[in-house]
Amino acid sequence: MKTAKxxxxxxxxxxxxxxxxxxxxxxxxxxxxxxxxxxxCVVDPDINRCRxxxxxxxxxxxxxxxxxxDPEIEVAVELVGGLEPARTIVLELLRSxxxxxxxxxxxxxxxxxxxFDCARQAGRSIALEAAVGxxxxxxxxxxxxxxxxxxxxxxxILNGTSNFILTQMEEHDRDYAASVAEAQRLGYAEANPAxxxxxxxxxxxxxxxxxxxxxxxxxxxxxxxxxxDTVDVADLRYAxxxxxxxxxxxxxxxVPEGLELHVSPTLVRHGxxxxxxxxxxNAIRIIGDAVGQVFLHGLGAGQMPTASAVVADVIDTIxxxxxxxxxxxxxxxGDREAPVTAGDPDMAPGRFYLRFNVDDxxxxxxxxxxxxxxxxxxxxxxxxxxxxxxVDGVVSLVIMTHSALEGAMRQALEEIDxxxxxxxxxxxxxxxxxxxxxx
Amino acid sequence: MKTAKxxxxxxxxxxxxxxxxxxxxxxxxxxxxxxxxxxxCVVDPDINRCRxxxxxxxxxxxxxxxxxxDPEIEVAVELVGGLEPARTIVLELLRSxxxxxxxxxxxxxxxxxxxFDCARQAGRSIALEAAVGxxxxxxxxxxxxxxxxxxxxxxxILNGTSNFILTQMEEHDRDYAASVAEAQRLGYAEANPAxxxxxxxxxxxxxxxxxxxxxxxxxxxxxxxxxxDTVDVADLRYAxxxxxxxxxxxxxxxVPEGLELHVSPTLVRHGxxxxxxxxxxNAIRIIGDAVGQVFLHGLGAGQMPTASAVVADVIDTIxxxxxxxxxxxxxxxGDREAPVTAGDPDMAPGRFYLRFNVDDxxxxxxxxxxxxxxxxxxxxxxxxxxxxxxVDGVVSLVIMTHSALEGAMRQALEEIDxxxxxxxxxxxxxxxxxxxxxx
Numbered sequence: 001m002k003t004a005k006x007x008x009x010x011x012x013x014x015x016x017x018x019x020x021x022x023x024x025x026x027x028x029x030x031x032x033x034x035x036x037x038x039x040x041c042v043v044d045p046d047i048n049r050c051r052x053x054x055x056x057x058x059x060x061x062x063x064x065x066x067x068x069x070d071p072e073i074e075v076a077v078e079l080v081g082g083l084e085p086a087r088t089i090v091l092e093l094l095r096s097x098x099x100x101x102x103x104x105x106x107x108x109x110x111x112x113x114x115x116f117d118c119a120r121q122a123g124r125s126i127a128l129e130a131a132v133g134x135x136x137x138x139x140x141x142x143x144x145x146x147x148x149x150x151x152x153x154x155x156x157i158l159n160g161t162s163n164f165i166l167t168q169m170e171e172h173d174r175d176y177a178a179s180v181a182e183a184q185r186l187g188y189a190e191a192n193p194a195x196x197x198x199x200x201x202x203x204x205x206x207x208x209x210x211x212x213x214x215x216x217x218x219x220x221x222x223x224x225x226x227x228x229d230t231v232d233v234a235d236l237r238y239a240x241x242x243x244x245x246x247x248x249x250x251x252x253x254x255v256p257e258g259l260e261l262h263v264s265p266t267l268v269r270h271g272x273x274x275x276x277x278x279x280x281x282n283a284i285r286i287i288g289d290a291v292g293q294v295f296l297h298g299l300g301a302g303q304m305p306t307a308s309a310v311v312a313d314v315i316d317t318i319x320x321x322x323x324x325x326x327x328x329x330x331x332x333x334g335d336r337e338a339p340v341t342a343g344d345p346d347m348a349p350g351r352f353y354l355r356f357n358v359d360d361x362x363x364x365x366x367x368x369x370x371x372x373x374x375x376x377x378x379x380x381x382x383x384x385x386x387x388x389x390x391v392d393g394v395v396s397l398v399i400m401t402h403s404a405l406e407g408a409m410r411q412a413l414e415e416i417d418x419x420x421x422x423x424x425x426x427x428x429x430x431x432x433x434x435x436x437x438x439x
Numbered sequence: 440m441k442t443a444k445x446x447x448x449x450x451x452x453x454x455x456x457x458x459x460x461x462x463x464x465x466x467x468x469x470x471x472x473x474x475x476x477x478x479x480c481v482v483d484p485d486i487n488r489c490r491x492x493x494x495x496x497x498x499x500x501x502x503x504x505x506x507x508x509d510p511e512i513e514v515a516v517e518l519v520g521g522l523e524p525a526r527t528i529v530l531e532l533l534r535s536x537x538x539x540x541x542x543x544x545x546x547x548x549x550x551x552x553x554x555f556d557c558a559r560q561a562g563r564s565i566a567l568e569a570a571v572g573x574x575x576x577x578x579x580x581x582x583x584x585x586x587x588x589x590x591x592x593x594x595x596i597l598n599g600t601s602n603f604i605l606t607q608m609e610e611h612d613r614d615y616a617a618s619v620a621e622a623q624r625l626g627y628a629e630a631n632p633a634x635x636x637x638x639x640x641x642x643x644x645x646x647x648x649x650x651x652x653x654x655x656x657x658x659x660x661x662x663x664x665x666x667x668d669t670v671d672v673a674d675l676r677y678a679x680x681x682x683x684x685x686x687x688x689x690x691x692x693x694v695p696e697g698l699e700l701h702v703s704p705t706l707v708r709h710g711x712x713x714x715x716x717x718x719x720x721n722a723i724r725i726i727g728d729a730v731g732q733v734f735l736h737g738l739g740a741g742q743m744p745t746a747s748a749v750v751a752d753v754i755d756t757i758x759x760x761x762x763x764x765x766x767x768x769x770x771x772x773g774d775r776e777a778p779v780t781a782g783d784p785d786m787a788p789g790r791f792y793l794r795f796n797v798d799d800x801x802x803x804x805x806x807x808x809x810x811x812x813x814x815x816x817x818x819x820x821x822x823x824x825x826x827x828x829x830v831d832g833v834v835s836l837v838i839m840t841h842s843a844l845e846g847a848m849r850q851a852l853e854e855i856d857x858x859x860x861x862x863x864x865x866x867x868x869x870x871x872x873x874x875x876x877x878x
């Protein structure tokens with residue numbers, strides 16, 4: 001039987017994990033792919049740096065043409081990351097006749113249309129299981145296993161770095177900066193973790209899932225997003241007192257006006273599956289009209305979990321399943337089924353957690369409540385602790401609202417933040433009160 | 440484009456759910472299958488009984504030959520359930536050239552080899568996503584998405600009826616009989632729930648998963664199994680006191696001696712994902728050597744969740760993905776990869792929860808502890824409450840052991856149950872202390 005030759009472009013952490021699996025588990029992978037699989041070539045500009053896996057001699061090269069010019073290489077794995085040169089490389093790979101497997105959510109979120117059009121023209125496929133949720137098979141679940149369903153909502157923890165930091169803050173009552181430092185020390189956060197902690201990474205992944213599930217072609221930059229860099233350890237304490245954890249939730253939900261999309265730190269009730277997701281784990285809760293609720297949980301990043309998804313895509317591509325899936329899904333094409341457009345974010349309803357820093361003087365609560373009332377926002381509960389939490393005559397006041405519209409809430413807070421009795425910007429978070437128990 | 444005609448054999452609860460999806464969501468399903476899909480025929484011996492879904496005129500028939508004789512029907516869904524006539528029907532369907540989709544775990548666990556050999560000879564496929572875990576895509580996860588991994592263990596709640604009953608007992612402190620009655624009243628348990636509550640249903644599903652993940656061809660009847668009919672509400676109370684829930688766990692785990700397999704009520708530590716699975720839900724925790732832990736959770740039974748999995752298989756079969764998967768997996772064939780054989784159950788290690796009913800007299804604990812010690816079973820903790828729980832001079836004594844071998848435990852209990860101070864058979868359950876947190 002003809003050997004299926006595979007190339008990897010980008011020999012970083014994930015790349016060396018994929019290489020390790022393809023080399024060390026070659027027999028297993030060949031058996032499951034139905035014919036011999038061989039790692040023919042690994043391309044990286046740096047061929048001298050030491051990695052934690054040593055390639056067979058002659059496999060590592062700086063020269064991309066060793067892939068594009070070799071007609072025997074059937075599958076090329078793009079693990080360069082980022083936009084350029086990754087975009088140019090993927091286009092070259094496709095045009096030279098390679099089927100592509102990628103873990104690059106930024107590239108897909110930004111240039112999906114161009115890359116998928118190119119693949120269609122070249123008669124080749126792109127597989128993307130590793131781009132969202134690392135080792136969790138969420139792309140296969142939505143794109144294949146739940147194909148009988150209209151997906152109604154996706155609520156997910158898609159950024160392991162943020163979840164690790166929030167877990168540190170919650171469990172060790174550690175402040176944000178110290179938790180980020182701990183995440184960096186343990187390798188869960190990069191030196192510059194901006195894309196992780198400001199919600200951009202989660203928004204890119206959400207844009208891909210929303211496209212897959214709802215046909216929506218969303219510009220990820222237009223997804224309203226708030227990162228965890230706005231979360232104070234005090235909020236985690238108040239949330240706990242109210243019976244909630246704080247998670248960076250990415251939400252895509254069909255509503256009458258279209259698709260509600262946002263990424264934001266969200267209070268999730270203790271005991272619900274998403275609230276119990278700790279450390280660097282990811283989780284995705286999908287609701288479909290036939291299946292009801294499906295909850296998937298696992299490692300959303302890291303070398304071997306991501307490599308597991310990449311190699312599954314390599315096997316699928318060699319078996320021919322990817323070609324079928326690629327055509328059936330028609331991602332980023334005009335043919336894509338009835339695309340749902342994003343609704344007006346201001347019309348998204350929700351409950352909110354608010355933390356005000358206000359003067360400890362009579363009448364302040366009445367003033368705040370008055371503004372909220374004028375915007376038709378009603379109060380569900382209030383916490384104000386005794387003066388041991390008071391600093392320089394300023395106290396924290398926490399309010400949980402009943403359901404209100406995003407737009408009304410924004411306007412009310414703009415007004416409140418201009419009041420003389422209010423110090424610092426008011427902290428605002430969504431509350432997820434959806435029936436999320438396992439019952 | 441040629442219409443893909445589909446038949447359903449068996450028009451019960453699941454059958455009418457599948458028919459409903461195929462008829463009401465015909466446009467959606469056709470789009471996802473890449474060409475028009477039509478429910479051509481539904482076969483059932485009873486064509487007069489009222490169902491909650493009314494078929495288009497002329498579709499319902501008593502006559503199986505309307506399927507086997509119609510060359511235009513490409514896919515036949517077997518939802519007859521049980522062994523016969525389901526076995527004969529599936530063989531006829533395959534021989535007449537139909538690809539089969541089935542939700543029948545009993546049939547697969549019992550006659551998988553014969554059916555799959557028949558399908559291979561006929562050049563047709565069998566799809567089985569709905570046979571295990573209802574709407575949870577566990578077959579696709581193990582058979583496809585985790586194909587880069589050696590699966591190391593599967594720990595699962597596979598019987599929703601049992602889980603519902605245990606949840607009732609735990610949350611409402613209701614006894615076993617009352618909880619079964621409640622499950623029957625709500626439609627979660629059949630009039631005769633024996634196969635569900637005695638662990639047989641879970642053992643059949645475990646046999647299928649173990650075959651898929653480990654290549655093991657296990658006779659499900661040889662899987663050691665204990666049902667929830669042995670669990671007393673007192674055990675749930677003691678477990679809670681110790682920080683555990685009791686779940687009917689089905690376990691398949693690679694050990695040096697082969698494959699450890701069993702189904703039994705098991706103490707699972709509070710806060711671990713499996714402990715939080717409530718009501719009629721199922722969940723599967725898979726550990727793979729690359730991906731680490733993946734946890735899947737959803738409705739494991741019921742009309743529409745099961746129909747969701749069946750229709751996904753129908754779509755996959757029409758798209759041609761099932762044919763590839765069917766060949767790649769080579770289930771129930773001699774070619775199946777290095778089959779693992781079941782190890783000696785007596786050599787399976789584990790921690791145990793023991794509840795003795797003993798005379799409330801001096802020296803009893805010493806006597807029990809002596810027997811355990813002679814079998815090298817060491818005690819981790821003991822609970823004995825004050826005499827308010829004493830009835831007729833008999834008290835409950837609960838012991839949690841450190842790790843011990845199944846065989847040694849069995850022998851020790853045989854000896855203990857012969858002691859004069861011991862009343863009733865000792866209750867024994869496994870304790871799952873595997874690191875199961877989300878961290």
